[in-house]
Amino acid sequence: MPPRGAHPSARSGPGAASAAGAGSPGGRSHRDGRPVSFAGVSPVIAGMSRIGPVFTPAELRGRGYASALVAAGSARARTGGAAEVLLFADLANPTSNSIYRKLGYRPVEDCVVLEFV
Structure with missing residues (x-):
C-alpha cells in the first residue's frame, strides 16, 4: 500500500529477502544470512517520519531489496502515526526516483545546501 500523504523532497547528495529490524529505526534485507540492503526510518515526530539513508551495494542492485525496505518502512511509519x-x-538518479514514484511518493520541492566558509 503506498504511503498516503508521502512527500519526498529532492536534493543532490548522497527481492527474495527477509527484512529485519521491525522494532528498530531502520531495516535490513538479508540473503543467505548476509545483509544486502539498508533503509533508515526516523521516529514519528510532529506527525512526520523520514526514510533514509537507503543503500544497496552496487553488485546487489536491481533485485528489489531497497524497494521492499522503503515500502515496509513507509508502511511502518504510517501505522506508527x-x-x-x-x-x-x-x-x-532516475532509477531511485522512478521507484519512489511507484511506491506513491511525489516530488514537492528541490533543496540546495549551501556552506559558507
Whole structure:
C-alpha cells in the first residue's frame, strides 16, 4: 500500500529477502544470512517520519531489496502515526526516483545546501 500523504523532497547528495529490524529505526534485507540492503526510518515526530539513508551495494542492485525496505518502512511509519512520510532523493538518479514514484511518493520541492566558509 503506498504511503498516503508521502512527500519526498529532492536534493543532490548522497527481492527474495527477509527484512529485519521491525522494532528498530531502520531495516535490513538479508540473503543467505548476509545483509544486502539498508533503509533508515526516523521516529514519528510532529506527525512526520523520514526514510533514509537507503543503500544497496552496487553488485546487489536491481533485485528489489531497497524497494521492499522503503515500502515496509513507509508502511511502518504510517501505522506508527506518521501523517507524512518524507525522503530526500538524488535528482541525478532516475532509477531511485522512478521507484519512489511507484511506491506513491511525489516530488514537492528541490533543496540546495549551501556552506559558507
